[in-house]
Amino acid sequence: MSIDTTIVSVTTIEQIGQYAGQKVRLRGWLDTMRSSGKIRFLKLRDGTGRIQGVLTKNDAGEELFERTGHLGQESSLIVEGEVREDARAPGGYELLVSGVEIVHNAEGYPITPKDHGTDFLMDHRHLWIRSQRQHAILRVRAQVMRSISDWLDNHGFLRIDTPILTPSACEGTTTLFETKYFESSAFLSQSGQLYNEATAMAFGKVYAFGPTFRAEKSKTRRHLMEFWMVEPEMAFVDMWENMEIQEQMVSYVVQQCLQHRRRELELLERDLSKLEKIVPPFPRIHYDEAVQILRDKGVEFEWGGDFGGTDETVVSEQFDRPVFVHHFPAAVKAFYMKPDPDRPETVLGADLLAPEGYGEVIGGGQRLDDLALLEQRIAEHQLPTEAYAWYVDLRRYGSVPHSGFGLGVERTVTWVCGIEHVRETIAFPRTLYRLYP
Amino acid sequence: MSIDTTIVSVTTIEQIGQYAGQKVRLRGWLDTMRSSGKIRFLKLRDGTGRIQGVLTKNDAGEELFERTGHLGQESSLIVEGEVREDARAPGGYELLVSGVEIVHNAEGYPITPKDHGTDFLMDHRHLWIRSQRQHAILRVRAQVMRSISDWLDNHGFLRIDTPILTPSACEGTTTLFETKYFESSAFLSQSGQLYNEATAMAFGKVYAFGPTFRAEKSKTRRHLMEFWMVEPEMAFVDMWENMEIQEQMVSYVVQQCLQHRRRELELLERDLSKLEKIVPPFPRIHYDEAVQILRDKGVEFEWGGDFGGTDETVVSEQFDRPVFVHHFPAAVKAFYMKPDPDRPETVLGADLLAPEGYGEVIGGGQRLDDLALLEQRIAEHQLPTEAYAWYVDLRRYGSVPHSGFGLGVERTVTWVCGIEHVRETIAFPRTLYRLYP
Numbered sequence: 001m002s003i004d005t006t007i008v009s010v011t012t013i014e015q016i017g018q019y020a021g022q023k024v025r026l027r028g029w030l031d032t033m034r035s036s037g038k039i040r041f042l043k044l045r046d047g048t049g050r051i052q053g054v055l056t057k058n059d060a061g062e063e064l065f066e067r068t069g070h071l072g073q074e075s076s077l078i079v080e081g082e083v084r085e086d087a088r089a090p091g092g093y094e095l096l097v098s099g100v101e102i103v104h105n106a107e108g109y110p111i112t113p114k115d116h117g118t119d120f121l122m123d124h125r126h127l128w129i130r131s132q133r134q135h136a137i138l139r140v141r142a143q144v145m146r147s148i149s150d151w152l153d154n155h156g157f158l159r160i161d162t163p164i165l166t167p168s169a170c171e172g173t174t175t176l177f178e179t180k181y182f183e184s185s186a187f188l189s190q191s192g193q194l195y196n197e198a199t200a201m202a203f204g205k206v207y208a209f210g211p212t213f214r215a216e217k218s219k220t221r222r223h224l225m226e227f228w229m230v231e232p233e234m235a236f237v238d239m240w241e242n243m244e245i246q247e248q249m250v251s252y253v254v255q256q257c258l259q260h261r262r263r264e265l266e267l268l269e270r271d272l273s274k275l276e277k278i279v280p281p282f283p284r285i286h287y288d289e290a291v292q293i294l295r296d297k298g299v300e301f302e303w304g305g306d307f308g309g310t311d312e313t314v315v316s317e318q319f320d321r322p323v324f325v326h327h328f329p330a331a332v333k334a335f336y337m338k339p340d341p342d343r344p345e346t347v348l349g350a351d352l353l354a355p356e357g358y359g360e361v362i363g364g365g366q367r368l369d370d371l372a373l374l375e376q377r378i379a380e381h382q383l384p385t386e387a388y389a390w391y392v393d394l395r396r397y398g399s400v401p402h403s404g405f406g407l408g409v410e411r412t413v414t415w416v417c418g419i420e421h422v423r424e425t426i427a428f429p430r431t432l433y434r435l436y437p
Numbered sequence: 438m439s440i441d442t443t444i445v446s447v448t449t450i451e452q453i454g455q456y457a458g459q460k461v462r463l464r465g466w467l468d469t470m471r472s473s474g475k476i477r478f479l480k481l482r483d484g485t486g487r488i489q490g491v492l493t494k495n496d497a498g499e500e501l502f503e504r505t506g507h508l509g510q511e512s513s514l515i516v517e518g519e520v521r522e523d524a525r526a527p528g529g530y531e532l533l534v535s536g537v538e539i540v541h542n543a544e545g546y547p548i549t550p551k552d553h554g555t556d557f558l559m560d561h562r563h564l565w566i567r568s569q570r571q572h573a574i575l576r577v578r579a580q581v582m583r584s585i586s587d588w589l590d591n592h593g594f595l596r597i598d599t600p601i602l603t604p605s606a607c608e609g610t611t612t613l614f615e616t617k618y619f620e621s622s623a624f625l626s627q628s629g630q631l632y633n634e635a636t637a638m639a640f641g642k643v644y645a646f647g648p649t650f651r652a653e654k655s656k657t658r659r660h661l662m663e664f665w666m667v668e669p670e671m672a673f674v675d676m677w678e679n680m681e682i683q684e685q686m687v688s689y690v691v692q693q694c695l696q697h698r699r700r701e702l703e704l705l706e707r708d709l710s711k712l713e714k715i716v717p718p719f720p721r722i723h724y725d726e727a728v729q730i731l732r733d734k735g736v737e738f739e740w741g742g743d744f745g746g747t748d749e750t751v752v753s754e755q756f757d758r759p760v761f762v763h764h765f766p767a768a769v770k771a772f773y774m775k776p777d778p779d780r781p782e783t784v785l786g787a788d789l790l791a792p793e794g795y796g797e798v799i800g801g802g803q804r805l806d807d808l809a810l811l812e813q814r815i816a817e818h819q820l821p822t823e824a825y826a827w828y829v830d831l832r833r834y835g836s837v838p839h840s841g842f843g844l845g846v847e848r849t850v851t852w853v854c855g856i857e858h859v860r861e862t863i864a865f866p867r868t869l870y871r872l873y874p
Contacts, residue, residue: 012593012641027673028641029835047641047672048593076835078673106834126635126827127834135639142596149586156449156485159579163865164601164625164648165614165663167872177602179616179625181662181872182654188601188616188625198563198874199864202572204449204465204484210648211601217619225618226602235484236464236515390563390874397543397564398466398513427636428600435604435618437635437827 008080013049016093019083026051026095029130030075030106032113033068040068042097044079050132052089053079055097068100073112074130076103125428126437136264137424140257141413145209147256148230148407151249152207157232160199162192162208167387175216188213191406194336194391196233197367200402201394207232219432221421222309222359224410226430233404239338239348239366242403243324246352246362247280250322250407254278257416270418274356277320284324287346290315306332313357322361326350335377338366352405358415364405371395445517450486453530456520463488463532466567467512467543469550470505477505479534481516487569489526490516492534505537510549511567513540562865563874573701574861577694578850582646584693585667585844588686589644594669597636599629599645604824612653614662625650628843631773631828633670634804637839638831644669656869658858659746659796661847663867670841676775676785676803679840680761683789683799684717687759687844691715694853707855711793714757721761724783727752743769744788746796753790759798763787772814775803789842795852801842808832 010025011018028046035041038057043050057065071077080099085092111127121128128134149159165179165186177188192208199206209230216223232249234242254275257265265272285293294301297314306328307315316323327346330339337347349365368374374395378388413425423429428437447462448455465483472478475494480487494502508514517536522529548564558565565571590596602616602623614625629645636643646667653660669682691712694702702709722730731738734751743765744752753760764783767776774784786802805811811832815825850862860866865874 014593027837029638047595047637047639074835076837103838104836109834124827124830126632126830129636130639138597138640139595145596146586146590149583153583156451158484158576159582160575160864161648161665163663163867165650165867165872177616177618177623179614181614182652182869184872186614186872195563195865195874199566200484201466202484202567203575211598213602215619226600228598387873390561393561393563397546398511399541400464400513401540427597428632430600430602432619435602435621435623436824437632 013044013046013051013091015048016051016083016091016095020085020093021083023080023082023098024095025078025080027078028076030071030073030077032073033071035069038065040065042068042071042079044077044095045130045135049091051091051093051095053081053095053097055100059096060098064100067102070105071102072106073109074106074127076106077101078103122423122429122434123436129427132267134424136261136267137413137417137419138427139264140261140268140417141409141425143257143261144253144413144416145228145409147253148249148409149209150256151252152230152232155205155245157205157207157234158199158203159209160196160203160206161210162189162195162199162231164189164210164213175214177213177215190214191229192231193233193404193406196231196404197336197391197394197402200233200235200404201398201400204236205232205234217432220309221423222411222414224422224426224429224431227422227426228409229406230409231404231406233402235400235402237366237403238401239326239350239403242364242366242405243282243284243326243350244280246324246364246405246407247282247322250282250352250362250412251279253412254416265417268417268419270416274320274418275416278322282322282324282352283319284326284350285315287325287327287329290325293318304329304331307351307360309359312353312359316353316355316359317357319355322352322354324350324352333365335381335383336367336374338368339373348403354411354415356415356418358411360408361411361415362405362407364403366401366403369395369399369401371399450481450483450488450528452485453488453520453528453532457522457530458520460517460519460535461532462515462517464515465513467508467510467514469510470508472506475502477502479505479508479516481514481532482567486528488528488530488532490518490532490534492537496533497535501537504539507542508539509543510546511543511564513543514538515540559860559866559871560873566864569704571861573698573704574850574854574856575864576701577698577705577854578846578862580694580698581690581850581853582665582846584690585686585846586646587693588689589667589669592642592682594642594644594671595636595640596646597633597640597643598647599626599632599636599668601626601647601650612651614650614652627651628666629668630670630841630843633668633841634773634828634831634839637670637672637841638835638837641673642669642671654869657746658860659848659851661859661863661866661868664859664863665846666843667846668841668843670839672837672839674840675838676763676787676840679801679803679842680719680721680763680787681717683761683801683842683844684719684759687719687789687799687849688716690849691853702854705854705856707853711757711855712853715759719759719761719789720756721763721787722752724762724764724766727762730755741766741768744797749790749796750794753792753796754794756792759789759791761787761789770802772818772820773804773811775805776810785840789844791848791852793852793855795848797845798848798852799842799844801840803838803840806832806836806838808836
């Protein structure tokens with residue numbers, strides 16, 4: 001090993017600016033290397049960033065220079081050197097390498113700088129996440145999740161996790177994963193919402209934040225079988241206040257990403273000016289107006305239908321901010337949505353469509369709070385009365401007007417990153433044909 | 438309705454101290470009510486706390502006084518009144534009620550102040566969570582989860598969620614929930630650890646934080662079928678540094694609970710002096726020493742065995758802080774644990790046992806980083822080579838020493854709250870015989 005034994009600070013590439021002019025030690029992996037005569041350029045990554053290390057035969061000595069000549073991509077290294085400011089370097093610094101300890105020399109790393117097909121990359125997802133683009137996307141994802149929790153925790157919401165294993169289905173049974181639960185059967189939750197209604201009656205303002213599951217045979221760029229949702233629920237809140245809360249939260253999340261993940265968004269070549277516009281208030285349009293927009297744009301659309309991905313795109317492209325579409329027809333929405341008293345064929349709910357054609361990121365609304373009407377709906381939908389007995393209880397004992405919403409993490413990250421496909425926004429995506437790695 | 442139409446601040450019981458001497462409006466539920474002549478005492482809850490409202494016939498008027506006489510427990514109300522400081526009141530304030538709007542009069546609320554059996558309460562879990570004790574426990578839980586994320590986020594860890602639906606088993610297949618995944622089968626994850634090892638190689642320091650599942654036919658007070666785990670994983674960290682990180686994190690979490698959830702802990706009659714002692718360093722004992730302690734205490738225990746709940750209790754009761762037991766026999770630990778080079782029948786791992794007999798809250802250790810040895814272990818354990826191919830890749834391309842751990846949220850909350858049974862620490866527990874509500 002060529003590391004000298006003097007005391008040298010171990011740091012990370014993200015923190016290296018604090019050590020300009022000093023000697024430090026970095027622990028990481030070799031991204032790429034190119035040599036030119038008596039000088040080698042080692043691009044290192046350590047999980048927090050990337051930096052170029054410069055190794056010259058003169059300074060490093062012949063032995064070290066030779067030994068580093070055969071390092072393969074993704075070899076793990078401990079590198080020592082002096083931190084030098086360099087305005088031309090991507091992070092503003094480079095490292096004058098004086099010592100290299102080879103932890104593990106990797107040979108034949110399968111993901112090379114050349115182009116690979118998506119299937120190949122997805123088969124190697126456990127390695128692909130080391131690449132700069134995937135790294136950036138997953139760091140944005142972590143920021144989105146953190147900012148969501150921060151906003152909710154700072155606005156009086158209590159996190160109460162709802163169960164994944166449930167005895168009954170929230171929205172129909174055809175798209176459920178089922179498992180044996182000892183002597184009975186359980187379904188993987190598609191939404192924590194019904195449980196959130198119980199916890200909102202106990203805690204006022206709550207949110208669940210966890211994975212949800214839909215066994216949908218769809219393979220669009222907006223669908224995953226397993227995805228994360230945050231689902232806030234609030235007692236004494238109507239559909240209008242619900243929307244105000246959503247636009248505040250979504251704007252905060254986007255602005256936090258701009259503040260803390262600007263470098264990642266730039267790497268993804270995101271048009272930041274589009275994100276800077278994401279501030280309240282968001283436009284609100286009635287379903288009737290949305291239908292009119294569709295027709296004006298030449299889409300044949302009959303009043304009463306739900307929006308498909310293309311419809312969402314056409315509507316959302318009319319606005320430079322996310323747009324709420326409210327008062328959907330009751331027939332296309334879940335049984336627990338509260339009908340508008342003035343027009344009971346529509347519900348007091350709203351979807352939030354992201355701009356730039358990213359489609360629905362939130363579904364939300366006011367819930368049915370009347371006991372008799374809820375019981376009627378459960379009967380109409382032929383839901384098993386016994387399984388919903390506890391849910392009905394919430395209207396029996398201190399029912400209050402209440403609202404909530406569910407925001408899909410992966411769709412939000414796709415939009416914030418400005419990328420094509422939702423599958424890159426989660427470490428190990430589960431799609432129709434993919435359960436590996 | 439008896440609410441006057443002047444502008445009055447809507448607030449919460451938690452925030453009411455800011456309005457001393459002013460008129461406010463609270464929205465919540467009636468916990469209990471007692472009347473004495475021309476005065477009624479209404480104990481209100483709004484999800485953030487509890488307060489006593491005082492309603493006199495003289496001030497409120499005959500009509501309002503009569504109308505509130507028939508309110509059932511858990512009726513939902515909007516109450517207006519003046520905030521009065523009162524040192525004798527539990528929260529320091531009471532409300533001189535001048536108006537009450539009855540949102541919904543609840544009749545026959547099933548959970549009364551009398552004693553109920555556990556099964557009855559668990560059948561009514563959706564309502565039971567409104568009670569003061571459950572409320573306190575779940576608020577401590579939220580604090581524990583928040584503090585874990587805070588500590589990790591502030592120490593350079595990146596949150597990367599790992600999949601729930603997995604093609605292979607992490608630790609044996611007998612205790613797995615299985616589900617059909619279109620044409621193939623999937624198992625609900627028991628741990629995100631293997632995936633964390635992949636993300637740690639990409640991001641350096643990571644954590645997964647989500648639900649995990651074990652179909653174990655055990656019904657002890659420490660087991661749930663569905664529980665939450667936080668699982669940090671770190672590249673270039675050995676077993677000793679791993680323990681330092683754990684004791685820092687655990688101590689931070691406990692101290693944050695003392696700071697932000699003291700009122701809840703007091704309500705649970707937690708001995709706070711025991712929690713105040715939870716500061717680093719935690720004692721570390723070798724498995725050999727732990728076996729000696731067991732024998733000294735009269736427990737028959739053969740070297741080589743794993744600890745049962747009782748063994749954990751006996752060992753942990755010797756210390757006033759959580760204790761690390763390290764170097765367990767390899768035979769009782771998972772295939773991915775790194776053997777001690779000096780004594781390969783033991784592994785470089787440690788469990789953390791909570792004090793006061795609360796048992797294991799963390800399992801962790803250094804992972805096997807040698808390609809040949811890992812392949813040998815996989816063969817010895819007769820694991821499917823193909824399913825683990827991606828995991829083995831991590832030792833092929835830039836392997837580094839790395840460690841991690843998994844902390845169980847519910848066991849930690851049980852200990853922090855000082856309560857008997859893990860089932861109260863999650864909103865909707867899943868036990869051997871319970872999947873409802």
